[in-house]
Structures are given as C-alpha cells and as structure tokens.
Amino acid sequence: MDKMKRTLRDLSLPGSLVFYIVIFVMLALVLSVMTNSICERAAEAIRMSYPASGEKNYLTNEQGERLGDGVYIGKEFVPLSPSDERTINLLKLLPLIAAPVYSALCIIAAALLFYRKKLRKPLAELRTASEKISNNDLDFSIGYDSKDELGRLVGSFETMRAMLANNFSEMWRQVEERKRLNATFAHDLRTPLAVLKGYNEMLQSSEHAQTKEIAVTMGKHLSRMEAYVNSVSNLRRLEDTRPEYKTVPLQQFVSSLQESALILCTQNGKKLLMQNKTVDCDILMDKMFVSEVCNNLIANAVRFAQTSITLSFSLQGNGLLLSVSDDGKGFDKKTVHKVTSPYFTEETERSEHFGLGLYICKLLCENYGGYLKIADVSNGARVLAFFKTPSFEKK
Structure with a gap:
C-alpha cells in the first residue's frame, strides 16, 4: 500500500491527471449502468402491477378438474394510466441524462482531487516561500517529498533560496567590512592631516613669498581632505542611525x-x-x-x-x-x-x-x-x- 502511494506521489503531473480521469470515468460508467438497471426494473415493476387479460387455458385431469393457474394465450395487458406512462417515459429518459451528468461530475471530481493531491501543497509552499523572500526573510527552508515536476521545482526553489541566503550573507559581510575599512581609513588619516596642517601653518608664516603662496594652496587641499574625512565619518554614523520616536x-x-x-x-x-x-x-x-x-x-x-x-x-x-x-x-x-x-x-x-x-x-x-x-x-x-x-x- 505504501509503495502504491509512493508511486502515485512520484507520478508526473500529466500521468497523474490521466490516472485520476480514467478512474473517475470508470466510476461514471458504473454509475450509468447501475442507473439504467434501476430504471428498467422500476419500469418493469410498474408494468407488472397491471393484470393481464385474454383467453386463459387450463390443464385438466381425467376427471376434468383444473390443474394449476392456467396460462394466457394471446396475453394482453391493461392500458397504463397517464401518470404511470409518464413515469415510465421518465425512467427511460433518466439513464440518457444521467450518463453525461455522471461524466461531468466525475471529471470535476478528478480535477479537484488532482489539485488536492498534486498541486495544493507545493503551490502553498512556493507562495509562502516567495512572500518570505519578498520580505527579505531567508531564514527558512522549503521541501516537498515528491519526484514529479513540482517536486523538482520546489527543490530548485530551495537551492535558489540557499544561494540567495549565502550571497546575502556574503554581501552583508562585505558591506560591513567596507564600512569598517572606511571608518579606519578616516580615523587613521586624522593624525597625519593634523601634522600636515601644523607644518602648513608654519610655512604660511614664512617671509618668503613663493613659500607662503605654495603653503596657502596646500592649506586649501588639506582643508578639502579634512572635509572629506569628516564626511566619511558622518556617513558611517548616519548609515547606522535609526530613528528614536x-x-x-x-x-x-x-x-x-x-x-x-x-x-x-x-x-x-x-x-x-x-x-x-x-x-x-x-x-x-x-x-x-x-x-x-x-x-x-x-x-x-x-x-x-x-x-x-x-x-x-x-x-x-x-x-x-x-x-x-x-x-x-x-x-x-x-x-x-x-x-x-x-x-x-x-x-x-x-x-x-x-x-x-x-x-x-x-x-x-x-x-x-x-x-x-x-x-x-x-x-x-x-x-x-x-x-x-x-x-x-x-x-
């Protein structure tokens, strides 16, 4: 029994759909035959409820006594009443109507059973997984124990999720490493910039005109570098800041x-x-x-x-x-x-x-x-x- 269930679970989607349709078409055929038989019996019962008429012959013994109930020769039935005649006509029509109705209902039932057994669970798993991924939640796993097309699709989806989780972790690590390097870079530049600014102030106080002019130009570039370092530090601070309501x-x-x-x-x-x-x-x-x-x-x-x-x-x-x-x-x-x-x-x-x-x-x-x-x-x-x-x- 378990082996049969496993075989049905691993059956491909087209094969499963054909299997369910064949089973329910056979069920529709059985129901049609049963309905036809029931209707024929009911019609015959109505006919037999009317007494027969005609010439009745009996068997007799040597003394002329009748033996048995006798038999009709040229047996005639009493005409059916209008209501019974309509009932018999309806019983004849009912099997003709029941066959396509049974077929339609059984095909619908086959489709619903196919959806329930083969589609509902994997589609629900995929929908839940896609919603979690859209919300940046990769801390989950998805699985579907089947070797059909949807089972392979769920397996591919799980592989994609695992790769996204690994890539996201690696990207996050690189971003944090970049932030740390930028902060270290900005911090380590402050000391040499302070030293250079001190020497630059000394050069700007020089009485030599050309030296003073060069020192002023250097001061502008040092100020720009200092502003850049401050901007990197402020940017790192803002990236990590969250609102306090x-x-x-x-x-x-x-x-x-x-x-x-x-x-x-x-x-x-x-x-x-x-x-x-x-x-x-x-x-x-x-x-x-x-x-x-x-x-x-x-x-x-x-x-x-x-x-x-x-x-x-x-x-x-x-x-x-x-x-x-x-x-x-x-x-x-x-x-x-x-x-x-x-x-x-x-x-x-x-x-x-x-x-x-x-x-x-x-x-x-x-x-x-x-x-x-x-x-x-x-x-x-x-x-x-x-x-x-x-x-x-x-x-």
Missing part, C-alpha cells in the same frame, strides 16, 4: 523648520515661499532625522535657485511629506537617476561639496521607513521626502 507638536516643529529655512534663504539672497497643509496635532517622530533632511534639501536648493524656494509640508496617509522646490535650472535628465548616489555632483567646483547631500537625505528617509523622490517640474527642481510615522493625534 518621540511625541512632537507638529505645528511648532514645522514653524522651527520654517525659521531655519528662512535664515538660510535670507543669508543667500533667496526668497522663501511656505506652504503648510498640516493640521494641529501631536505626531511621533525623530526631530533630528526630519530636521537634517529639511536643512540639506534647503541648502541644496539655495545653491541652484535663481530667486525663490518653496517649502511645503502635508500629512499623506500614515506619514509626513516634505517638499522642497526651486526655480533653478533643474536636474539634468541624463544624470537625474544618479543624483541620490554618494559622491555624485554636477558641480565642477567640489571644494566644499562632495555630492552627499541628497544621498544623506535618501539614507535618512529610508531608515525612517519612507522615501526620497525627484519630481518632474517644468521649471526648476523639486524633491519629495516622506517620513513614515507610527501614529498622530489631532488636537
């Missing part, structure tokens, strides 16, 4: 962001336009995350805006949406997909900026469970930053 009065917080943006715009001779579409409520958020993103976006817009910058806040679904737009030249369509990459900038002069502003904003938004998007506008540039919040309460 606290209850914040939203209108008060938006006002503080507006004041900071207004100061920065005024210092650079730009006009700030404010659009506050939020409501008066308390919201759970990390002020440091949102403030740093807002300040970075404003600082980036200030460098490219011609006359004005628009800062907008609104509540969208389950979070806070921040929008910063300017009336500058906008993003280059050829490189717009790179603007959020680290150390990418369209500026030729990179003495102060290393192309980290939008990347840091993207990093903080994603750590916050949100996103950073570059929106298409006809004139200038627009950046959207969304921060997912656990909850907020209207006052």
Whole structure:
C-alpha cells in the first residue's frame, strides 16, 4: 500500500491527471449502468402491477378438474394510466441524462482531487516561500517529498533560496567590512592631516613669498581632505542611525523648520515661499532625522535657485511629506537617476561639496521607513521626502 502511494506521489503531473480521469470515468460508467438497471426494473415493476387479460387455458385431469393457474394465450395487458406512462417515459429518459451528468461530475471530481493531491501543497509552499523572500526573510527552508515536476521545482526553489541566503550573507559581510575599512581609513588619516596642517601653518608664516603662496594652496587641499574625512565619518554614523520616536507638536516643529529655512534663504539672497497643509496635532517622530533632511534639501536648493524656494509640508496617509522646490535650472535628465548616489555632483567646483547631500537625505528617509523622490517640474527642481510615522493625534 505504501509503495502504491509512493508511486502515485512520484507520478508526473500529466500521468497523474490521466490516472485520476480514467478512474473517475470508470466510476461514471458504473454509475450509468447501475442507473439504467434501476430504471428498467422500476419500469418493469410498474408494468407488472397491471393484470393481464385474454383467453386463459387450463390443464385438466381425467376427471376434468383444473390443474394449476392456467396460462394466457394471446396475453394482453391493461392500458397504463397517464401518470404511470409518464413515469415510465421518465425512467427511460433518466439513464440518457444521467450518463453525461455522471461524466461531468466525475471529471470535476478528478480535477479537484488532482489539485488536492498534486498541486495544493507545493503551490502553498512556493507562495509562502516567495512572500518570505519578498520580505527579505531567508531564514527558512522549503521541501516537498515528491519526484514529479513540482517536486523538482520546489527543490530548485530551495537551492535558489540557499544561494540567495549565502550571497546575502556574503554581501552583508562585505558591506560591513567596507564600512569598517572606511571608518579606519578616516580615523587613521586624522593624525597625519593634523601634522600636515601644523607644518602648513608654519610655512604660511614664512617671509618668503613663493613659500607662503605654495603653503596657502596646500592649506586649501588639506582643508578639502579634512572635509572629506569628516564626511566619511558622518556617513558611517548616519548609515547606522535609526530613528528614536518621540511625541512632537507638529505645528511648532514645522514653524522651527520654517525659521531655519528662512535664515538660510535670507543669508543667500533667496526668497522663501511656505506652504503648510498640516493640521494641529501631536505626531511621533525623530526631530533630528526630519530636521537634517529639511536643512540639506534647503541648502541644496539655495545653491541652484535663481530667486525663490518653496517649502511645503502635508500629512499623506500614515506619514509626513516634505517638499522642497526651486526655480533653478533643474536636474539634468541624463544624470537625474544618479543624483541620490554618494559622491555624485554636477558641480565642477567640489571644494566644499562632495555630492552627499541628497544621498544623506535618501539614507535618512529610508531608515525612517519612507522615501526620497525627484519630481518632474517644468521649471526648476523639486524633491519629495516622506517620513513614515507610527501614529498622530489631532488636537
């Protein structure tokens, strides 16, 4: 019995489907024959319930006495009643109808049994596994004890999952190693940079004009190197930072962001336009995350805006949406997909900026469970930053 079950379990999908259909077609044939036999017997019983008529002959003995019940010669049946005649006609029609009905029902039953025995379990396993992989959960295993096509597919899926888990672990190890090397690199450069800056200050105090000029040029490059080292250190810190949610009065917080943006715009001779579409409520958020993103976006817009910058806040679904737009030249369509990459900038002069502003904003938004998007506008540039919040309460 176990061997037969194993054989059926390992049977290919087409073979299994044919097997189930053949079994149920045979069942449909048996049911049709049984139905036909039952209907014929019922019809015959109705006919036999009517007495026969005609001339009846008897056997007699020598004394002229009748022997037995006699037999009819030219036996005639009494005509059937209309209701019995309809019943017999229905009994004749019923086997003709039952045969295709039995066939259809048995084929449906074969398909359902085929799905239950051969498809349901492996498909459920594959669906569960795909959902876990889509959620970045690779700490599981998938198995299906069969040698049919779906069994081999499940085996291939498990191999893919194992390879993804290994590759993900290796990638994570490499990322952590890169972070560690960058942190070590930034840390180890601080001491020689401090020494070089000290010697550079001594050279800049020289009375020799050419030496002083060279020292000033060296100082600029040393300052750039120091800024780069600081940016690497800050980037590592931000990559590992996660938001700490606290209850914040939203209108008060938006006002503080507006004041900071207004100061920065005024210092650079730009006009700030404010659009506050939020409501008066308390919201759970990390002020440091949102403030740093807002300040970075404003600082980036200030460098490219011609006359004005628009800062907008609104509540969208389950979070806070921040929008910063300017009336500058906008993003280059050829490189717009790179603007959020680290150390990418369209500026030729990179003495102060290393192309980290939008990347840091993207990093903080994603750590916050949100996103950073570059929106298409006809004139200038627009950046959207969304921060997912656990909850907020209207006052």
